[in-house]
Amino acid sequence: MTHPPVGVRTEYLLDAGSSRSVGAALQPVLAEIRTVLGASVGLVGYRPRTPDARLLMLAVDAPGDPDPPLPNEPFHLSGCPPRRRPSVVADLRLSSALRPRQLLLRSALVVPWADQHGDGLVIVGRTCAAPAFPGTATDLVRRLGGSVRRTVSSGRRLGAVEINRDLQRAMKEVAAAAVGCTDVAETLTTLLMSAQRLFGSDVAYLSLPELDVETFTFDQTLGIRTPDFRHLRIRDGQGLGGLARSLRQPVRSLNYACDSRLHAAPVAETAREGIVSAMATPIIVDEQVEAVLYVGDRRLHPFSETDEEVLAEFAAYATLGLKRRATEAYRRDVLRRQEQERLAYDLHDTAVRGLLEIGFAAEQVRDDLSGAPDVQASLATIAAAAERSMEALRGRLDLLVGGSTRRTAGDVLEEIAEASLRPDAGHRFLVRTPDSVLPDAVADALIRIGQEALVNVDLHAGSAAEVRLDVTAEEWVLSVTDAGGGARPACTSGTGSREHAHLGVLAMQRAADRVHGKVERLPAPSAEGFLVRATVPAGEGR
Structure with missing residues (x-):
């Protein structure tokens, strides 16, 4: 007699993982029963003999039902007689234990079955008012129901083959990565x-x-x-x-x-x-x-x-x-990195944002003043010093965090979101591309531009922003759009003069320059606000 390899099971009770073998095996049997009886719904339920087990749906055949029961979804039955023999039932109600979903069968045929692991039911019914099923139908379903038990058993064996195969593949992947645990x-x-x-x-x-x-x-x-x-x-x-x-x-x-x-x-x-x-x-x-x-x-x-x-x-x-020693070392490294990130974000929330507000205030007062060239020169000096300090501090923060690598489009939007001065404003962040990894230089530039644009919205607009990142074969495009509500600097293009550019705009343009990109500030296409659009050619960093 041969034995299966250690760790390989010959049968699993229910569908699991990515396997749907039990349900797939039952489907044609259930469809045949439903079709022969002219019913609208066919179900196979099963209650394992385990503590607190509920009736689970192994298979469903309900053509035209837009929201049928899910595989293994637990249900409660009401109106079903307790006796363990085939019966015709009126107004049988099935209620999901997970969601507000009910199925009312005006006329139903219920045939019990059992195996060594639990008790099951074959339920065939009509959802609309119709003549009750004849008593002779129970004999037909009893005969067909006998095949349900055999089909469940064969489906379990097929499912075990699939689950074991998937487990072995997953375990090989982990084992290959863990060799040496370097x-x-x-x-x-x-x-x-x-x-x-x-x-x-x-x-x-x-x-x-x-x-x-x-x-x-x-x-x-x-x-x-x-x-x-x-x-x-x-x-x-x-x-x-x-x-x-x-x-x-x-x-x-x-x-x-x-x-x-x-x-x-x-x-x-x-x-x-x-x-x-x-x-x-x-x-x-x-x-x-x-x-x-x-x-x-x-x-x-x-x-x-x-x-x-x-x-x-x-x-x-x-x-x-x-290995425990390697895992402990990794855990300490993770904790150190998390503490560095926490410190960096705390500094960003205080020092960087404070410098931004100083620079914006200096610019606003400078632009509002007429004459007084010495005062305007002093305010310009304050704005320039705030900008230089902000850039230097952000560079130090990047070193403190350690320069994240392998950031996806979703990671880029997440880092942009963390810079918001109004996290409860309802800003929307969208990725219009498969969530692929961006080159580090491109990710850094887009994050810097996005953070500047989002902070600008938070300081000067009363509305929420939409931040979207589109990736094509030719370019990366980051768009930050708001609906207005405040005064902002005039629209500019990445190719225009920078002599009178806004503090945040200068930072964005410099970030774009580092990856040969451009930044544009345009009227929003469908609102009173602004659109900041940064475009980076796809050849950069690849």
Whole structure:
């Protein structure tokens, strides 16, 4: 007798990861039953024999339904008789346990079935008023229902093949990155990418402990867009990751905003990020939780207990590639970098913004004064000194942060957003391109230009701004548009005279010059405000 390799399972109870084999196997059987009976909806439900298990939808056949039940979505039944034999039921109501979604079947045929792992139901019904199904239909469904049990079993075996294949691929990727563990950051990035592919999730992110080991902070992220979420600090027992740490096992949240198990959860930050469903698992090295791995989706995703099992298997293998000493050194480096960034942002919020306001005020008074050339000269000197000091300080801040590399278009917009003087103004940040990596020089220039333009909006306009980054094969184009509400300097072009240019405009033009780009200030195309547009040829930095 041959045995499967260690770590390879021959059957998983439910669809999980990217596998949909159970549902795909049931679909033609369910469609046949529904068609023979002239029904509008066919469902296969299943309740595992595990504590607190709910009825899950294994498969759905509902042509024309724009919002059918999701794979593994839990439902409540009302109006179903308790007896375990086929029956015809009127007004059977199915209510989702995750969302305000109900399905009312005016006439339904319910056929129970079971296997060694749980109890199931085949439900075939009509959503509109129609004659009830004849009693003889139960015999037909009983015969066809027998094939449902066999089909579920074969679907599970096929699913196990797919899940094992995906797991082995992910584990090989992590193992290859972890050889020698010379670069823990690269290993952790590979870990995130492999987890994201394994589950086909929208986002994946990893938290590491701070000096206070009770508090974890997000270090590496994939698909995360908002600074508030990226900078969260999670204590033991707090939120999804804190619960996974305290239980030392994977935890899933199908609808994060409504999950009553989560203590002091960052619901607002998670909602702004757009994450609806998520899972978290601790990564344990030498009996210590060294990290927490998360995967999540921006749509409702009914993660199953099998998804938890797959995530646990992946995390258990991933720990083999993380040597504790190297992980500790990396954690200290992360904490040092985060402290430097915090200091840099604090300095930006105080000194740089103060210099900006001094320069703007000096320019405004200079432009308002008539005559008094000595006073105008003094004010011009103040504005020029503020500009030089601001440029020098920003250069030092760049050195302090360490010059971020491999920034995507989304990272560029995030750094621009962090410079806003009015973070609650409702500024919109859009990427009109695949989120690809920008050359460092181009990213630095666009960030500098975008920050200057956004601060200018915050100081002089009463409206919110739209910041958009477009990438084509020929150029990078950053646009900052506002709807007006205040007085600003006149429109200029990157090719025009700089003798009387505005303080912020000079900084933008200099940043553009460094990458052979140009900056234009134009009337907004559909509003009373202004458009600042920076264009950099795509050949720069590539």
